[in-house]
Amino acid sequence: MAMAGDAARTVPPLSLTGPRLAGQEDLLTPAAQAFLVDLHRAFEPTRQQRLAARAQRQARFDAGALPDFREDTRGIRDGDWTVAPLPAALQDRRVEITGPVDPKMVINALNSGANCYMADFEDSTCPTWENLLVGQRALRKAVTGQLDWMAPDGSKHYVLDATSKTVLIVRPRGWHLDEKHVLVDGQRMSGSLFDLGLFAFHNAAGLHAKDRGPYFYLPKLESMEEAALWDDVLAFTEVRLGLPVGTMKVTVLIETLPAVFEMHEILHALRGRIAGLNCGRWDYIFSYLKTFRRHRDRVLPERGQVGMTQPFLKAYSELLIQTCHRRGAHAMGGMAAQIPIAGDPIANEEALARVRADKLREANAGHDGTWVAHPALIPVAREVFDEKMPTPNQQQVRREDVAVTRDDLIRPSLGTITRKGFDNNVEVCVRYIAAWLDGQGCVPIHWLMEDAATAEIGRAQLWQWLHMADNGGGHLHLDDGTPVDFSLFDRALMTLPSKLADRMKLPGGSKINEAIALLDELTHANELVPFLTLPAYERLG
Known part of the structure; x- marks a missing residue:
């Protein structure tokens, strides 16, 4: 008679359920698969605990509780400490472009003249199996300088500029997302661990040899414990891939309302490898909505009226600057989502004027850099930051004038619904x-x-x-x-x-x-x- 343990042992350690794609064996080699299995087994239980804690916290908010600074971590907030020194490649990040990981975008972004390119496996990439593997392959070729792409109709050939100095930063998916095409011990793998793990396995050594990291953006964290989980994952990865501990540097997006109350704690949890925090404004607004979904007194007006001058968003961005600069980290600004308006020069200039005003607000407030979604906005953002930030960053701007309270961060907004x-x-x-x-x-x-x-x-x-x-x-x-x-x-x-x-x-x-x-x-x-x-x-x- 077969024992239960015998049946369990028949489950393959890793199985791929996605469509078989040409060339996937070059990415998902036996060694790469073994590394992914080890990541899953080491960290999946803790990931599930962290997701359960999110649900429990939201239940308290639904019952009427309000987010607040943690009493049990007051010592971290009051303590005198700083993060590890920043590498040379991340000292000046005044303009960063973001976008998906298809080959054309990767080439255009790295050729754009931006200081950094955030290659995004998360909000701007639909995680089809093909998109993920095409993206991993494109980034692998980009790291070695071998990426090119031909338009399907043969009209244009895109090639990486060998002189580009744009720094690559990769954003994996958030902790909440699974990768259903990869099963480990019969269980879906974390999308976060798959994206970061596969990229690091193939590219960490090459990037480290060039003093280019690897570097990552970490999305949608809600607590210091989630940050500590990432720190454990990165340390594990460094040891397994033969890198000095602390080689991998990260920037954390503060794009959830619970996280804004734990910025010191998140920096502290990642203090050996964190380069900065970013104002992920759109997800932050979404998180405000989600956190207060049952609170009638905190309903926001329509999206177009929820700008960064709204008191709760102004408080969030200024507290982020103050927190980062106190700890020796960058305070990155948010996204300009505008794209050029073809055929209407007046409307296009009005849109660019809104971008200039937004970037001027960020630079004057003390941000060390900003995001754009389109290459045409890079000169606009750069002009503003070059004028207002002649040094590589503004960490000398401490914003001692900022005194943000819990109520400031959750203040209701005025406006209407049209x-x-x-x-x-x-x-x-x-x-x-x-x-x-x-x-x-x-x-x-x-x-x-x-x-x-x-x-x-x-x-x-x-x-x-x-x-x-x-x-x-x-x-x-x-x-x-x-x-x-x-x-x-x-x-x-x-x-x-x-x-x-x-x-x-x-x-x-x-x-x-x-x-x-x-x-x-x-x-x-x-x-x-x-x-x-x-x-x-x-x-x-």
Whole structure:
């Protein structure tokens, strides 16, 4: 008779369930697979504990609790310590470009003249198996200087500029995402560990030899314990790959509301390898919505009215600058999502003026650099930071004038919900979801580069606005007095296809109906789904 242990031993340590792609054996070699297995076995139990802690915290917020600074870590906040010195390659990060990991984007970003390129496996990459492996292959070739790409019609050949000094920084997926195409001991692997582990396995030694890291951006952390988990993962990786401990440097995106109350603690947990914190403004707004989804007194106005001058966002960015500079780390600014408006020079200049104003605000506040989504914005951002920041960074700007309290960080915002704003949320959500389901992670919509973070704002706002009446407070209203109810939402959904007359020309046009159905399902659900990409991922092949 076979014993239970015999059956368990028949499960292969690692199995690949995705479609077999040409060349994947060069990436997923037996040695690489063994390394991924070791990462999973070492850290998956702790990842699950951290995700459970997130859910428990959110349950307290839903019951009326408010986030606050931790009493048990006061000693860290009050202590006199700094992070490890920054490497030369990360001293000057005044303009960083971000984008997905397809070969054309990788080449254009590294050739763009930006100081750094954040190669994004997260919000701007749809995690199809093909996208992930194509991205890993592109980055591997880029590290060795061998990446090129030919347009499908043969009209243009893209080649890396051998003289480029743009520093590569890789963003893996967040702790909440699985990689369903890789099973370890029959269990899905963490998307975070797969993305970072496979990249590091193939590229860490080469980058280290060039004094280029490897370097990473870490997304969507909510606590110092999640940061400590990353520190353990990186130390484990360094030892296994023969790198000195502390070689891998990271920048953490402060893009969740719980994390803003633990910035000192996150820096401390990663103090041997952290280079800075980043104002991930779009995900931060989404996290504010999600954290206070049951709090009627903290409902935000429509997305277009939630800018960085809103008091809670101003407090967040200035506290981040103060915290980072006190600890010897960079304080990176947020994303300019605008893209050039072709054929309308007046509208294009107005958009560029908004970018200049935003970057001027960041530079004057003391940020050490900023993000852009399009190469055309690099000169705009660089001009501002070159004028205001003649030194490589602004760590000498300590912002001792900043005195941010708990209430400042959660202060309600003034504003309205207009019919245009409501309908725009519906349209952007549907169009982005459709493109995502079709394999595209960043999509130009109304001259903004939308990614998962911006779509999440619209999706979470719709849910919150529409479910407020369920909490006994009655319906919210548009600025013209119209109740914000499900009949308003249903009409917006039903009329959307007629507004998208040329929808088959849009990214993901064939998925519009499926996207409408998914947004309808998520918005009518009694509970706000934590991340849009969780149910959407299950619909990918």
